Amino acid sequence: MAEKEEGAEVTAKVEEFEELRPLLFSIAYRILGSVSEAEDAVQETWLRYEATTAEPTSTKAYLSAVVTRLSIDVLRSARVRREQYVGQWLPEPLLTDPYEDPERSAELADSVSMAALLLLERLSPLERAVFVLREVFAFGFPEVASAVGRSEAACRQLAVRARRHMDAGRPRFEADRQERDRLAARFFDALREGDVDCLQELLAADVSLVGDGGGKAPQLARAINGADNVARLLAAFFPWLAKVEVSMEPHDVNGQPGAIFRDRDGKVLYALALDVLDGQIQTIRSVINPDKLGHVGTVADAWAIDREIRQARRPRR
Known part of the structure; x- marks a missing residue:
């Protein structure tokens, strides 16, 4: 009986994770600009979720926080490599964004454009993460603060600075x-x-x-x-x-x-x-x-x- 219950819990965990995988990948890709690194961050997020015995209040908030922190760590080391990159660094091309929201499809497409990702490169890793969570995926500031390990007040300041940088450098693309x-x-x-x-x-x-x-x-x-x-x-x-x-x-x-x-x-x-x-x-x-x-x-x-x-x-x- 115990084995059956344990198996059912694992199955439920897998199903919850797979339902949220498109969101997790889309967060990680926008922070990192790399498909391969985003996929690695999502896989590591699953391993940590699988290993935890704690029951998160919100699975979405918990997993988003984990993938965000992992992505910030990867980005900090990646920035050094990008400074030594031969020629112009561009993001890894993304053919299909797995996260779909019909009501915000144009906005989501704009946020994943190469122009937007290159503008995000100008931000600090924390600013970039806060901008992605708040401005792209509409997370509340309590969730953003939990994800990046800063106070809500600090996250509001980070969001203002990030928006200022992005708005100054980014023209809107064709709406039609x-x-x-x-x-x-x-x-x-x-x-x-x-x-x-x-x-x-x-x-x-x-x-x-x-x-x-x-x-x-x-x-x-x-x-x-x-x-x-x-x-x-x-x-x-x-x-x-x-x-x-x-x-x-x-x-x-x-x-x-x-x-x-x-x-x-x-x-x-x-x-x-x-x-x-x-x-x-x-x-x-x-x-x-x-x-x-x-x-x-x-x-x-x-x-x-x-x-x-x-x-x-x-x-x-």
Whole structure:
């Protein structure tokens, strides 16, 4: 009888945890900007929950606090690594946010965009955690204070500072999703065709093209700025991808229009995400660092594809 009761308790724990897993992952990812680190934090949260004999008043509050503290600890050590990162650091691309709230879907998509995650990088780990819990997931200040181990008054101050930083640096993205998606479709058509004029029309005058290879894949030496420069570079390069059988699969990336590029064997070459504002593309970000793509699928050899393109572009004698 005791064994049956114990088994039922474990089953109930598993069910409660699995119900909350999407929320826990979404909290951890927004704090960390890394799919793999967020998944590790969620797994460690389960191990701690499984081991505890205490009965939390609120399972949601308890698990959210655990995953938040774990994420803060990971972020503190990750910040040192990011300072030594080769080239531009970008978040790991997220194709699907598991936490769904239809009434706040646009707000949640905005909070997971690469632009928002890069702004969050400017905050201290505590500010970042407080902002995510309070502003994104609408936790009450008592829950936030418990999660980060600070007083409610301190958390209110952290929230004010975090909001000030975020509001100062973040323009709102297009509210009209259909218009945004139509613009993205035109952009990807122009990309396939190498149509410089169409690309220039779709790009903001001060558009930026940023790549993240982490020193482990071919990457831009620096950001490319300006509609003319970016359009010409894209039009000169992307048609060659098709010639070496690289395919482009339009897909939302971090809640914004984007695409996944795959080699002829279906392996992931890189992810590309667009920031759209006022009917134009403001920023194009591509993640090609293989360490950041494993969760999307088997990763392609970007160096081999680069060599193949260079070979194909050589003039024939």
